Amino acid sequence: MSGSRVDMKIVLLGKEFGGKTSLVERFLHDRFHGEAPYQATIGAAFGAKRIEVVGKSLILGIWDTAGSERYEAMSRIYYRGAKAAIVCYDMTDSESFARVCFWVKELRNNEENCKIYLCGTKKDLVDENKNNRKVDYHMVTDYADEIRAKVFETSAKTGENIRNLFLKIAEDYTMDPVNKQQQEKDTLNLQEPTKKKRCC
Numbered sequence: 779m780s781g782s783r784v785d786m787k788i789v790l791l792g793k794e795f796g797g798k799t800s801l802v803e804r805f806l807h808d809r810f811h812g813e814a815p816y817q818a819t820i821g822a823a824f825g826a827k828r829i830e831v832v833g834k835s836l837i838l839g840i841w842d843t844a845g846s847e848r849y850e851a852m853s854r855i856y857y858r859g860a861k862a863a864i865v866c867y868d869m870t871d872s873e874s875f876a877r878v879c880f881w882v883k884e885l886r887n888n889e890e891n892c893k894i895y896l897c898g899t900k901k902d903l904v905d906e907n908k909n910n911r912k913v914d915y916h917m918v919t920d921y922a923d924e925i926r927a928k929v930f931e932t933s934a935k936t937g938e939n940i941r942n943l944f945l946k947i948a949e950d951y952t953m954d955p956v957n958k959q960q961q962e963k964d965t966l967n968l969q970e971p972t973k974k975k976r977c978c
């Protein structure tokens with residue numbers, strides 16, 4: 779993917795240990811390192827993937843930010859210019875939802891063109907034992923209606939709903955008239971013949 783142009787910037791935000799890196803790892807490389815010791819993200823990590831959606835090919839540039847509050851100021855740099863934000867919460871950790879509200883406010887105040895997707899992580903743990911669920915699904919969907927966001931409950935362990943999440947993000951982006959116009963402009967620019975340079 780090196781040297782390719784990124785069509786759409788996506789940023790992941792959310793509390794530390796929330797499952798952001800694992801989600802990206804599952805999407806980009808279809809793998810899950812559940813047995814490996816947890817390693818906190820430092821700063822941010824970048825990955826890219828081409829995706830086909832509604833007859834179009836898009837390269838998604840994905841920024842996985844560090845959840846630790848120590849890196850909060852840095853995460854702000856990474857959401858600038860993002861067209862979509864995946865704001866993650868760990869379904870087995872009620873505190874992680876408070877961080878969702880924090881990031882949603884941030885995005886609403888600073889990036890009005892960034893669409894928000896709320897993403898519950900570690901669904902396999904909740905499926906294993908209902909008592910593990912600490913964030914109520916209906917509470918999340920009510921909140922999502924309020925802020926006009928979509929909700930996905932995912933598992934990086936099983937892969938459940940992860941491709942759907944990115945497909946939906948790419949589809950929304952492609953179908954948005956504002957982005958469509960921009961994409962058409964870009965195509966026109968690429969097709970325009972370069973003017974011959976004249977010298978006197």
Ligand SMILES: Nc1nc2c(ncn2[C@@H]2O[C@H](COP(=O)(O)OP(=O)(O)OP(=O)(O)O)[C@@H](O)[C@H]2O)c(=O)[nH]1
Pocket residue numbers: 792793794795796797798799800801811812813815816817818819820843844845846899900901902903932933934935936
């Ligand atoms: N069972 C299960 N464990 C998960 C899942 N996703 C992540 N984990 C585990 O949760 C821990 C934290 O996951 P990470 O993906 O590193 O979390 P993060 O949000 O990137 O963390 P920071 O880098 O600190 O922001 C790791 O031990 C993962 O193996 C999941 O879907 N299911």
